Amino acid sequence: MRQRIALDVSELPMHGLEGASPTWWGTFAFMLLEGTGFALVIAMYLYLLDLAPQWPIGAEPPRLGPGTALTVILIASLVPNLFISRWARERNMRKVRFGIVIMSLLGIAPLIPRAFEFSALNTSWDSNAYGSILWTMLGLHTTHIVTDVADTIVLAVLMFTRHGTNLRRLGDVQDNALYWNFVVLTWLPLYICIYWIPRL
Amino acid sequence: MRPRLKALLGAACALPGASCVGWQSTLSPQGPHAESLLRLIFAFAIVCALVWILVVAMLAGALMRRRRISREPLASRPREERRLGMLVGAATAATVVVITGLTVLSFVATRGLEASHDDALKLRMRGYQWWWEVTYLDPRPDRIFLTANEIHVPIGRPVEIELSAADVIHSFWVPSLAGKKDLIPGRDNAITFTATRPGVYRGQCAEFCGLQHAHMAFLVIAEPPEAFDGWRRAQLTDASAQTTSEEERGRGVFTQKACAACHTVRGTSASGSLGPDLTHVASRRYIAAGLLESTRGSFAAWIADPETLKPGSNMPNVPLTSDDLRDVSAFMASLK
Amino acid sequence: MSTLDISSDPRDTGLDERALARRLADLWQTPRGIIGTLSSVDHKIIGRRYIVTAFFFLLLGGVLALAIRIQLAKPENRFLAPDLYNQVFTVHGANMMFLFAVPVMEAFAVYLVPLMIGTRNIAFPRLNAFSYWIYLPGGITLWVAFALDMGPDVGWFAYVPLSGPQYGAGKRADIWAQMITFTEVSALAVAVELVVTIFKQRAPGMSLDKIPLFVWSMLVTSFLIIMAMPAIMVASTTLILDRLVGTHFYNPAEGGDVLLWQHLFWFFGHPEVYIIFLPAVGMVSTIVSTFARRPIFGYLPLVLALFATGILAFGLWVHHMFVVGLPRVGESFFTASSMAIAVPNGIQIFCWLATLWDGRPVFKTPLLFVIAFIITFVIGGLTGVMVASVPLDTQVHDTYFVVAHFHYVLVGGAVFPLLGAVYYWYPKIIGRMMSERLGRWVAGLVFVGFNLTFFPMHILGLIGMPRRVYTYGPEMNWGSINLFVSLSAAILAAGFLLFFVDAIRSAFSGEPAPENPWNAPTLEWATSSPPPSYNFERIPVVSSSDPLWETPETLPVATGLRTDRRELLLTSLSEANPQARESSPRDSIWPFLAAIATTVMLISSIFSAWAVVWGSVPIAVTLIAWFWPKGTPEDAA
Numbered sequence A: 001m002r003q004r005i006a007l008d009v010s011e012l013p014m015h016g017l018e019g020a021s022p023t024w025w026g027t028f029a030f031m032l033l034e035g036t037g038f039a040l041v042i043a044m045y046l047y048l049l050d051l052a053p054q055w056p057i058g059a060e061p062p063r064l065g066p067g068t069a070l071t072v073i074l075i076a077s078l079v080p081n082l083f084i085s086r087w088a089r090e091r092n093m094r095k096v097r098f099g100i101v102i103m104s105l106l107g108i109a110p111l112i113p114r115a116f117e118f119s120a121l122n123t124s125w126d127s128n129a130y131g132s133i134l135w136t137m138l139g140l141h142t143t144h145i146v147t148d149v150a151d152t153i154v155l156a157v158l159m160f161t162r163h164g165t166n167l168r169r170l171g172d173v174q175d176n177a178l179y180w181n182f183v184v185l186t187w188l189p190l191y192i193c194i195y196w197i198p199r200l
Numbered sequence B: 001m002r003p004r005l006k007a008l009l010g011a012a013c014a015l016p017g018a019s020c021v022g023w024q025s026t027l028s029p030q031g032p033h034a035e036s037l038l039r040l041i042f043a044f045a046i047v048c049a050l051v052w053i054l055v056v057a058m059l060a061g062a063l064m065r066r067r068r069i070s071r072e073p074l075a076s077r078p079r080e081e082r083r084l085g086m087l088v089g090a091a092t093a094a095t096v097v098v099i100t101g102l103t104v105l106s107f108v109a110t111r112g113l114e115a116s117h118d119d120a121l122k123l124r125m126r127g128y129q130w131w132w133e134v135t136y137l138d139p140r141p142d143r144i145f146l147t148a149n150e151i152h153v154p155i156g157r158p159v160e161i162e163l164s165a166a167d168v169i170h171s172f173w174v175p176s177l178a179g180k181k182d183l184i185p186g187r188d189n190a191i192t193f194t195a196t197r198p199g200v201y202r203g204q205c206a207e208f209c210g211l212q213h214a215h216m217a218f219l220v221i222a223e224p225p226e227a228f229d230g231w232r233r234a235q236l237t238d239a240s241a242q243t244t245s246e247e248e249r250g251r252g253v254f255t256q257k258a259c260a261a262c263h264t265v266r267g268t269s270a271s272g273s274l275g276p277d278l279t280h281v282a283s284r285r286y287i288a289a290g291l292l293e294s295t296r297g298s299f300a301a302w303i304a305d306p307e308t309l310k311p312g313s314n315m316p317n318v319p320l321t322s323d324d325l326r327d328v329s330a331f332m333a334s335l336k
Numbered sequence C: 001m002s003t004l005d006i007s008s009d010p011r012d013t014g015l016d017e018r019a020l021a022r023r024l025a026d027l028w029q030t031p032r033g034i035i036g037t038l039s040s041v042d043h044k045i046i047g048r049r050y051i052v053t054a055f056f057f058l059l060l061g062g063v064l065a066l067a068i069r070i071q072l073a074k075p076e077n078r079f080l081a082p083d084l085y086n087q088v089f090t091v092h093g094a095n096m097m098f099l100f101a102v103p104v105m106e107a108f109a110v111y112l113v114p115l116m117i118g119t120r121n122i123a124f125p126r127l128n129a130f131s132y133w134i135y136l137p138g139g140i141t142l143w144v145a146f147a148l149d150m151g152p153d154v155g156w157f158a159y160v161p162l163s164g165p166q167y168g169a170g171k172r173a174d175i176w177a178q179m180i181t182f183t184e185v186s187a188l189a190v191a192v193e194l195v196v197t198i199f200k201q202r203a204p205g206m207s208l209d210k211i212p213l214f215v216w217s218m219l220v221t222s223f224l225i226i227m228a229m230p231a232i233m234v235a236s237t238t239l240i241l242d243r244l245v246g247t248h249f250y251n252p253a254e255g256g257d258v259l260l261w262q263h264l265f266w267f268f269g270h271p272e273v274y275i276i277f278l279p280a281v282g283m284v285s286t287i288v289s290t291f292a293r294r295p296i297f298g299y300l301p302l303v304l305a306l307f308a309t310g311i312l313a314f315g316l317w318v319h320h321m322f323v324v325g326l327p328r329v330g331e332s333f334f335t336a337s338s339m340a341i342a343v344p345n346g347i348q349i350f351c352w353l354a355t356l357w358d359g360r361p362v363f364k365t366p367l368l369f370v371i372a373f374i375i376t377f378v379i380g381g382l383t384g385v386m387v388a389s390v391p392l393d394t395q396v397h398d399t400y401f402v403v404a405h406f407h408y409v410l411v412g413g414a415v416f417p418l419l420g421a422v423y424y425w426y427p428k429i430i431g432r433m434m435s436e437r438l439g440r441w442v443a444g445l446v447f448v449g450f451n452l453t454f455f456p457m458h459i460l461g462l463i464g465m466p467r468r469v470y471t472y473g474p475e476m477n478w479g480s481i482n483l484f485v486s487l488s489a490a491i492l493a494a495g496f497l498l499f500f501v502d503a504i505r506s507a508f509s510g511e512p513a514p515e516n517p518w519n520a521p522t523l524e525w526a527t528s529s530p531p532p533s534y535n536f537e538r539i540p541v542v543s544s545s546d547p548l549w550e551t552p553e554t555l556p557v558a559t560g561l562r563t564d565r566r567e568l569l570l571t572s573l574s575e576a577n578p579q580a581r582e583s584s585p586r587d588s589i590w591p592f593l594a595a596i597a598t599t600v601m602l603i604s605s606i607f608s609a610w611a612v613v614w615g616s617v618p619i620a621v622t623l624i625a626w627f628w629p630k631g632t633p634e635d636a637a
């Protein structure tokens, strides 16, 4: 077909940010997908609870210590997370570098109480369905922390290489911060299910 | 059933080879439950057939309609568009009306099937890979007995069956009497139906349950109350005494070999519970859940090699000499 | 901020068409050679691979269907032993659903959506490559296992406890579960790509009310995938855990529940059937409009019907469980919701009929398939309405009546439109026409063969034949109908055979196709057949939902994109106003390697839980290499 020039786009920026960025939307789509997964696991928990004559099945409720410590760390990490997102928007490369290191550390920190959480559950994955669903919830969330922290560390390393000055990295940092919010927020209902519902 | 439905039924049966008066057919109902379900099926089928005819007529009209002028694809014709819009709207409204009607019909049918009965005959069926254990319940413990793969019911009296599963999911289905209901490990289900006419109705496991799902049938024998009571009295008795020496020897083989570890024959020392109760096995029409008619020959064939006749079956090939085999089949055939 | 150095005057503005085409070809062409083949991120190359692979699985699944039909042709047949039969119908069902029907629809979307919305490549092209490379081993896993007599034998929905640790011996059920993981990962990846492509990469001016209906249907389908497939991932993962490490999700003795499996499976399984059906609906809308020679009637109602179907799809799953003994109230709700879905489906049918009525139909092969589709699908939809009634379903559930229902909707409702779509888009994809004469034969044979094969199955179900039985006795009176069905299946197979012959033959000797052989209105027809690697020399600018009918002679386009990096245009979500010029990644071998690493991990995890741990190390390495910036112009911001 013959072409007729109807529009000139040469003045547009060479990279889309936030709502104009495909990765931002991709991150959203993945959050929707994984959020559905979390919701289903919680639904499974409630289903098994509804079926069981007593809950927890044959065990004391989990010890609160490690899980609560982890929750506190996760919630506290939201503050620097919000900051790093703002710094990235302001294109303040120095602060972003600082922030991403902090976020890497704050991503590793919760893994320490998490390691103790499994033994605090007072049940094993193969004792009964109650143990199975608890371990699954914890395991699923742990994989999310681990993958996100791995992502953050790689990003932190990138920030200190020659690619670090690239504007695109700022978009990556924003997407990464967005995803960390998701990792923290999905933990809260899991925390209530694992630690508080058995105490009701 | 109304005559018009009968006529339709006849038409369906005229299809090549279709036999609708089968003993395991939704189309030959033998009790109120199955009858009301068949009425429902016909009601739905007729409505759906009409809808389909209308749609196809519209399609034919749309395709074969004479067209006058040719025109550009994007020519704007608001009047025609509005008329089409009204037609589509009307068809949609009609769809809403029809499905509302069908939904109500369905609810009414469900309600009609629900009725609790105090005088119901109560029994329990437990699904095993791949046979049915049957327990006739009774408030008096000495009137409870076990059988397998065949149940007898009195006509005119509701039958309530508790359903449970020993291993995997199975499904109870006697199309001539009622719809199906699953037997699920860890859960209890029940089904109720009434047979109005005497007859032999076949049922079959309807949920895929492994290798021999195809051979997990059972029979429902509906008979007048007196005949039923007679059958029940006979079932309550111990195994009949052996009359020939062959049968006598067969009993010895049975109780000494592995058989007794899995099967019960009341009145002998055999009291295993992994396989069907064989106290009156020869009184049942089929063995191995509908696989073979219970003749002496098929007892012998079955016992000699269950693995070939019903691959995967949970009854092992028990090594027997040919004499033992002859005797034990004679013994089986004597268990009327 | 520093940006990468970009050579002088990189924009396309001043270039004449020949020079522009040459530069774009240099930029977008997939490199030659084996490494190039494995590295390609061109959505057309990947889409084509996907389509061919999916049709290959249709062929294999069809051969199994024929084996089923031979076995059932007469009572007590000994063609297939019970153990083999169970593997055959399970692999037939699982293969058709997971390896053919869902992937083939996605495959068409991967190929067509970027062209239809006027962009140069799909969003996340490397993820797209990865999705194909993970789909292929999933299929190979299933078929190799089947060849080794390790094929799953538990039915395509693998009910526990039959598939559980106690009764599902060997690795058969694990193969099923892991095949699910492979195909779901690939489906989810494609779904995410499509959502973002459709949201962000539409041609300038293609506002929400101008999106082609096939693209709308793929958008809704993608959301269905994103929200339904996690359910089967959770289900198959917990099943593997039960089997491998001794959890008790499905063990009633330890607080688990067998019905939990059914809820999880069907929460996915019902949307799954619309994941297959909705893309077909989009194909039908496209074909109807083109061959009725007028815009589709009822664009808005059709879009709303897609959404209504998508939303309702999540409220129907229990209609597969009407005989498990759930409480009455719940069942009634699911009857009502299942019936309600007839309304959006009806609206679609009526809008197509209205379009045909008002248009001037041109009876080419694609339209013939659409006609066959309407006649056949409506039967399947109506039997769907029948089985949606709880009391009625207690009689026909798990019988051949249901087998008839779902083949009518799957084959009549999805495969017929799909075959029509092949005839329709083949010239665009291959650059040659398929044979119109053979096409008519294919349509006729498939239509007649299909109905003769599957209509009698309704009667078989009503006269008591359960599904999934490897044989039946002569006393059951099912023999003659089954023989008739099996003979008819030969007609159906002949139709499919002819289709494959036509498709392969035309690739070599079909008539060369012009740009727009059908005089169709959507953007994929505005470029050459087959399209160049960069799709369009310049991004089209759209002002109508039927752009090529609006301006048949000239195509309004945008200039100003660079020619020294792969660049495409991002536009706003609802109005499609230009927002940015975004780069699109180059070819990369890493998605292929990441898929290999993932395959190794998934297969090994069937045998040892620890594989999940050590297996993720290579995956992490390949992923980091994949995402690590390479300093190409695409990195510039």
Ligand code: HEA
Residues within 6 Å of the ligand: B051, B055, B094, B095, B096, B098, B099, C273, C274, C276, C277, C319, C320, C338, C339, C341, C342, C345, C346, C347, C349, C377, C378, C380, C381, C382, C383, C384, C385, C387, C388, C389, C393, C396, C397, C398, C402, C405, C406, C409, C410, C413, C414
């Ligand atoms: C493409 C796939 C597809 C589609 C589109 C559908 C569409 C529908 N299906 Fe189907 N279904 C399957 C694939 C599909 N199904 C599969 C694979 C299974 C079996 C799985 C297994 O067990 O292995 C199954 C099983 C299945 C069951 C379970 C049966 C059982 O196991 O006992 C039920 C029950 O409600 C059901 C209902 C419906 C309904 C109500 C629709 C509706 O969407 C249909 C709506 C369409 C119409 C109604 C026609 C068009 C409308 C009009 C022309 C308007 C006029 C209409 C009226 C007035 C009524 N389906």
Ligand code: HEA
Residues within 6 Å of the ligand: C058, C059, C061, C062, C063, C065, C066, C068, C069, C089, C090, C092, C093, C094, C096, C097, C100, C101, C154, C155, C156, C157, C403, C407, C410, C411, C415, C453, C467, C468, C469, C470, C489, C492, C493, C494, C496, C497, C500
């Ligand atoms: C999109 C999905 C899809 C498609 C296209 C088909 C296509 C076909 N199906 Fe399938 N089917 C399912 C999905 C599908 N099926 C599902 C989900 C199940 C349930 C499984 C379960 O219960 O778990 C099922 C179950 C099923 C059964 C029930 C088995 C049982 O319950 O025991 C039967 C029985 O007849 C059957 C038959 C057929 C036939 C004859 C075709 C035909 O349309 C196939 C036609 C195609 C070909 C025949 C291929 C092309 C042929 C050639 C190129 C000829 C060359 C061949 C040679 C030279 C050998 N199918």
Ligand code: CUA
Residues within 6 Å of the ligand: B127, B130, B169, B170, B171, B205, B206, B207, B208, B209, B210, B212, B213, B214, B216
């Ligand atoms: Cu028991 Cu099928």
Ligand SMILES: [Cu+2]
Residues within 6 Å of the ligand: C269, C270, C273, C316, C317, C319, C320
């Ligand atoms: Cu469904």
